[in-house]
Amino acid sequence: MSSSLPRPLPVALVGIGKIARDQHVPALAGSDAFALAACVSRSGGIEGIETHATLEALLDARPDIPAVSLCMPPVPRFAAARAAIAAGKHVMLEKPPGATIAEVLRLRQMADGAGVTLFASWHSRMAGGVAPAKAWLADKRVRRIRIDWKEDVRKWHPGQEWIWEAGGLGVFDPGINALSILTEICPGLLHLTAATLTFPENRDTPIAADLTFTGGDDVEATAGFDWRQEGDDIWQIEVETDAGPLRLTEGGSRLFIDGAEQEAGTLGEYPALYARFDELIAGRHSDTDAAPLIHVADAFMLGRRVAGAAFHD
Ligand code: NAP
Numbered sequence: 001m002s003s004s005l006p007r008p009l010p011v012a013l014v015g016i017g018k019i020a021r022d023q024h025v026p027a028l029a030g031s032d033a034f035a036l037a038a039c040v041s042r043s044g045g046i047e048g049i050e051t052h053a054t055l056e057a058l059l060d061a062r063p064d065i066p067a068v069s070l071c072m073p074p075v076p077r078f079a080a081a082r083a084a085i086a087a088g089k090h091v092m093l094e095k096p097p098g099a100t101i102a103e104v105l106r107l108r109q110m111a112d113g114a115g116v117t118l119f120a121s122w123h124s125r126m127a128g129g130v131a132p133a134k135a136w137l138a139d140k141r142v143r144r145i146r147i148d149w150k151e152d153v154r155k156w157h158p159g160q161e162w163i164w165e166a167g168g169l170g171v172f173d174p175g176i177n178a179l180s181i182l183t184e185i186c187p188g189l190l191h192l193t194a195a196t197l198t199f200p201e202n203r204d205t206p207i208a209a210d211l212t213f214t215g216g217d218d219v220e221a222t223a224g225f226d227w228r229q230e231g232d233d234i235w236q237i238e239v240e241t242d243a244g245p246l247r248l249t250e251g252g253s254r255l256f257i258d259g260a261e262q263e264a265g266t267l268g269e270y271p272a273l274y275a276r277f278d279e280l281i282a283g284r285h286s287d288t289d290a291a292p293l294i295h296v297a298d299a300f301m302l303g304r305r306v307a308g309a310a311f312h313d
Pocket residue numbers: 014015016017018019020040041042043044045071072073074076094095096123156160173
């Protein structure tokens with residue numbers, strides 16, 4: 001951390017919903033690098049933490065807080081990020097980093113111009129099996145990849161209307177986590193060639209998606225995302241290589257090579273994200289990889305749309 005900044009660094013959380021409460025608050029409570037100094041919430045905030053009703057009110061009242069972490073849904077996030085960067089704050093973005101790719105590029109230009117850190121976080125890349133999977137795959141030849149990301153939307157997103165509205169991504173909200181792992185462990189290998197998206201007849205975003213990618217003449221990848229899963233969640237990536245199969249399960253937290261479980265990291269996804277944000281601020285860098293969002297945008301551009309049964313929460 002730069003010597004001119006206090007340590008722990010005061011940070012404000014903006015948008016206090018499921019992910020802020022489940023992950024950001026505990027990760028910050030356990031962080032030596034950051035201290036949760038305030039929050040912005042239209043609905044109550046966090047007990048015991050100074051709360052402002054709007055970001056503008058926070059920026060006016062607390063010029064001493066140098067960093068903000070934005071946990072609201074993607075569509076309203078751009079305006080908040082723009083205001084925070086304009087006020088000279090370092091900014092961490094929940095995934096996906098924008099509702100569009102152009103937003104992410106624009107925010108990066110603004111952050112570079114203002115000399116602040118912008119961190120487009122991808123929490124699934126911090127799952128314990130992902131870094132060792134990437135290291136193992138680095139010198140292997142990939143032949144085939146199969147992704148299955150299937151969960152019950154009623155269990156994970158109860159009553160969340162924004163995920164069904166334009167820009168909310170639908171099943172790509174969890175599916176982009178798989179794509180964030182894919183683009184981390186096999187960087188630059190694949191591009192999308194076909195997709196079928198199933199939209200409930202009463203919703204603006206898909207409930208299921210089947211994707212096909214190619215990595216050239218001899219590499220094929222397919223993915224199935226589905227929010228209609230009953231029973232156990234499946235968050236799995238299988239990679240066939242010239243040196244045997246690799247499998248990431250449980251959202252990337254467990255790694256198997258040739259069927260044998262490998263040692264995986266234990267830090268936890270959100271503690272690791274805040275450690276990375278700390279490193280980026282200290283090094284005066286930004287990290288705004290939009291590769292997972294590019295695959296999602298391609299699926300919306302290229303995908304065949306199929307009407308499915310109406311969905312009611
Ligand atoms: P959520 O439970 O709906 O919470 C989002 C919060 O953002 C709301 O409680 C609200 O907080 C604020 N908000 C909502 N609409 C807003 C608007 N139009 N303008 C400003 N603020 C608004 O959603 P979530 O599940 O936490 O997801 C938020 C982001 O985190 C998404 O991008 C999602 O992909 C990502 N994420 C979620 C999970 C998960 O398991 N749920 C996991 C990883 C990442 P206030 O009432 O305090 O203003």
